[in-house]
Amino acid sequence: xxxxxxxxxxxxxxxxxxxxxxxxxxxxxxxxxxxxxxxxxxxxxxxxxxxxxxxxxxxxxxxxxxxxxxxxxxxxxxxxxxxxxxxxxxxxxxxxxxxxxxxxxxxxxxxxxxxxxxxxxxx
Amino acid sequence: xxxxxxxxxxxxxxxxxxxxxxxxxxxxxxxxxxxxxxxxxxxxxxxxxxxxxxxxxxxxxxxxxxxxxxxxxxxxxxxxxxxxxxxxxxxxxxxxxxxxxxxxxxx
Numbered sequence: 581x582x583x584x585x586x587x588x589x590x591x592x593x594x595x596x597x598x599x600x601x602x603x604x605x606x607x608x609x610x611x612x613x614x615x616x617x618x619x620x621x622x623x624x625x626x627x628x629x630x631x632x633x634x635x636x637x638x639x640x641x642x643x644x645x646x647x648x649x650x651x652x653x654x655x656x657x658x659x660x661x662x663x664x665x666x667x668x669x670x671x672x673x674x675x676x677x678x679x680x681x682x683x684x685x686x687x688x689x690x691x692x693x694x695x696x697x698x699x700x701x702x703x
Numbered sequence: 704x705x706x707x708x709x710x711x712x713x714x715x716x717x718x719x720x721x722x723x724x725x726x727x728x729x730x731x732x733x734x735x736x737x738x739x740x741x742x743x744x745x746x747x748x749x750x751x752x753x754x755x756x757x758x759x760x761x762x763x764x765x766x767x768x769x770x771x772x773x774x775x776x777x778x779x780x781x782x783x784x785x786x787x788x789x790x791x792x793x794x795x796x797x798x799x800x801x802x803x804x805x806x807x808x809x810x
Contacts, residue, residue, distance in 0.1 A: 615799075625739075625747065625790055627799040639797045680737075680752055688794035689737035691758065693746035 582607045582692055584676050589697030592666055602659040602676030602694055610634070610654040613679035615690060616661050618672035628674070629661065630688070644670075666701045673698050705729050705793050709802035715810040722778040724805045726791035731771045735795040738767055738776045741804075742787045750789075751776065781807070 588600040602614070616628040629640045629650040638650050649662040659676050674697050677690035706729035716722050726736065734754040739747035749758045751767035754774055764779040778785055786809055791802040 624804045625741075625792075625801040627792075627801070630797075630799070641798050675746055680749070686735065686794075688735075688799060689749060689752040689792065690739075690747070691749040691752075693748075695746055 582678065584678065584692060584694035586674065586676050586694045586697040589674065589699045591700045591702060593703050594666060594668055594701055596666055597662070597664045598666060598699060600661040600663070600674055600676075600697060600699070602661075604657045604659065604676075604678070607678070608682075609652075609657040611682040613688070614650075614652060614659045615677045615679065615688075616650060616659075617675045617677055617690065617693070618670075619675070619696075620669075620672040623672075626672075630679075631659070633682070663699070666699075668701050671699060671701045704798055705732060705796060705800055707791055707793055707800050707802040709789075709791055709805050711805060712803065713806045713808060715808050716781055717810045718781055718783060720781050720810075722781055722785075722807060724776045724789055724791075724807075726769075726774045726776070726802050728772045728774075728793055728795075732793045732795035734770050735793060736767075736769070736774050737792045737794065738765075739790045739792065740785075740787045741790065747790065778807075 583605045585603045615630045631650045647665045651660045675693045677693045680689040681687035708727045736754045738751040741747040755767045788804045788806045
């Protein structure tokens with residue numbers, strides 16, 4: 581069964597950095613694009629970033645562009661999100677999610693999702 | 704950016720009722736739409752992709768329809784396990800965007 585396990589969340593002060601990880605197993609990680617999606621407390625879902633199966637293409641939400649960097653290590657079956665210059669509005673549960681099918685663009689639904697890791701930005 | 708608008712925001716219904724949730728896109732997204740179910744404290748779960756394709760293992764009482772700018776998620780007969788929040792998501796273009804969610808609660 582496909583498994584995605586996020587880690588690295590915690591409490592951080594505004595302006596500081598944090599790196600999230602997502603360990604993937606039970607599927608061919610190097611064949612799928614991967615996403616980060618976040619959910620602020622009591623709010624809806626917000627897509628954050630995507631990276632293609634080989635890391636050659638990346639796209640970001642405007643709200644994080646220039647501050648967050650998505651990356652992957654296919655040799656370790658691991659996805660990352662480097663978050664710099666954190667703001668209080670970045671407080672959320674961060675989910676990693678697998679692209680729906682091993683094809684570009686037309687398969688950008690999310691299945692499955694990890695359990696999420698909570699990032700709290702507060703002084 | 705493509706805006707996704709869900710209605711209603713809250714739906715009160717009873718077990719056995721038929722429930723219909725609508726999602727409208729601010730521009731045409733063809734059939735590039737997915738639906739998710741989320742329960743409190745849990746990650747979202749995929750129900751439907753490509754507007755009407757039922758994800759494996761999802762009960763057949765869930766169905767999706769529509770194309771272009773208007774889409775519908777229908778639960779034919781609500782079961783106790785279906786009381787949750789539902790989100791639509793477009794994947795026609797970046798940035799990928801979600802609807803605001805519909806909470807299905809027990810009447």
